[in-house]
Amino acid sequence: MHAPNKNISNLIVNYLRGELDEAQQKELNEWLKIPHNLNLFERIVSKENILNKSFEQDTFNQEKAWSAIDKKIGKTTNYRKWLSYAAVILLPLAIGFLILNQVPEYEADLAEIQTIKPGGSNAVIYFSNGEVVNLKKDTSSLIRSQENLLIERDRNRLRINDNELNTSTVIRMNRIVTPIGGEYQVELPDGTKVWLNADSYLEFPSKFSDKERKVIAKGELYFDVASNKDWPFIVESKGINLKVLGTEFNLRAYEDEEEIVSTLVEGSVLVSNSLGENIKLNPGYQVVINKSDNAMIDAEANIEAVTAWKNGRFIFNDRRIENIMYDLTKWYDVKVFFGNASVKDVRFSVDVPRYGKIEHILKLIQGTGEANFTVNGNAIIVN
16 A cells, blocks of 8 residues: 555655654655656655755754845744754655656656666866867867867777977866766876776876876776886875876775775885875785775775776675665666665675676676665666
């Protein structure tokens, strides 16, 4: 039996707050079994970056909000109490309005059958002068900016022309960005090769300085640094610096993950955190930095699993399903919802091609009997 509409808005609000009990979660899951309900739910919770601010006291600036309201109504009152009432009453009403009035729109969407496809070569270049080139749309083999910066493209790899860069007198930062579901390769002027995983970016200067080769990175990137003992290569990411002369390493530094991980494949790398602490890695080891306190630890790494994405595979060894699904969302551009919290900690080992269908991965996991998946469009519910 499905929950009536008047109850669903409260269930969704409690879901966003993380306050659903087991009975409520089952009630919501039953409602979500209907395809157009799942579509509606996905649309609503996709606004969670806005809704969460109404529930999280640390990020919602109540004083500023009330100040703006007070100017308009010309009254004073207990705004903390008023805002708490607003979060309890107004948001369920708003969500209830969506449920009652927008269901036909989602039913119409069902006519469009969506296929979940793997990611592929896709990136955008942001030149320092403001020019933007979408590499998925612009298929030119040569790309030249107004500042005479020349980029050559060979299939899915970019090569920055070193002669053009070295004639520049002003150092400016350019950026290449891969979206969710994208990847790309870049060869920098010094010969260093960089692979960018989905949802990542690399900032590089219009000209390296004489003292060092410094770039800025976010997301997940694999570096094959051209060796030059007199010209150190430095990667800066939020909270850490990596200094190398010539080596291969993987950097994982997504903003929405709690840790930054640098894994050394060969050569040597010196990792420094914001506290001034240093760890020199040996091949086959990785350093993990906790973002909350910048603490660093080093440990032996599974190189094959860490670098699998670069080699066209997904290799998960005894990984929590929450972490597995996180990586799949980056590559397949899907949204994932967990029917209950306990399933997030179930661990699996999977070794599959990166360019295959996501349904194949889900069937392998589901075959263990430890998890079940419901797929509708680009939304996946895990139970």
